[in-house]
């Protein structure tokens with residue numbers, strides 16, 4: 203159990219919280235949550251609780267550049283926003299080690315969750331390990347405003363539970379093929395932001411990055427899409443601008459976590475440890 207902390211930000215009311223303050227955690231009874239709120243509009247409090255850091259999820263298939271994007275955000279925003287990072291890997295803390303080695307953030311602000319199962323389990327089905335990791339990080343660094351939570355590389359349909367992520371980015375890359383956006387999925391269609399990454403590689407892999415971006419916009423009903431490359435400063439600026447905006451909305455109580463929807467039912471054959479997502483039994 204963590205200590206009760208009193209916090210008050212400019213423009214927000216005094217709030218005291220203890221334990222994990224999410225509907226999911228309370229529902230699961232994983233930790234006792236006591237909350238004393240003074241003079242807070244209940245709708246606003248339900249929508250977002252700025253007394254804790256915002257949690258921004260970064261998901262997407264293997265190798266699309268999630269760790270690199272998080273490293274980029276740490277480098278670009280680390281001076282102006284107090285950041286933390288949680289990584290999810292199945293059996294290792296490789297992504298956390300990579301970020302620590304890159305020197306983008308104080309190493310103690312980068313924590314790893316070893317999921318022990320398919321990454322989407324820990325970001326979607328049972329988010330308790332991630333919530334505990336975020337809470338520990340925030341207890342050790344009470345000034346943290348934004349925690350970037352990286353999913354392990356997963357399939358096209360993995361999404362964060364809104365009980366874990368206040369907002370989420372879904373990352374694709376051009377090297378995955380020009381038709382990947384059209385294949386769709388909840389993250390592509392409804393994550394808060396879709397990133398089409400590594401646009402510098404597009405000419406080398408025969409992909410039209412602008413077309414991919416356009417198809418993303420068409421698939422997303424007006425939700426934002428950013429075509430990104432670490433070699434394109436303007437695109438990096440668009441990404442950091444979006445992060446600043448969503449954090450400001452969260453801290454102002456104007457951001458409501460959206461659920462992109464559950465991952466599609468899928469099947470993995472030929473290994474042990476069967477379990478189900480979407481009603482279909484599978485193993486990892």
Ligand SMILES: Nc1nc2c(ncn2[C@@H]2O[C@H](COP(=O)(O)OP(=O)(O)OP(=O)(O)O)[C@@H](O)[C@H]2O)c(=O)[nH]1
Pocket residue numbers: 263264265266267268269270271297354355356399400401402403430431432433
């Ligand atoms: N050309 C190019 N390569 C990039 C860019 N961003 C990332 N990469 C490279 O893409 C590869 C994969 O990047 P990661 O950040 O490790 O990808 P990831 O999604 O975290 O990978 P997993 O955690 O294994 O799923 C690395 O070799 C990166 O250097 C980019 O903008 N352009």
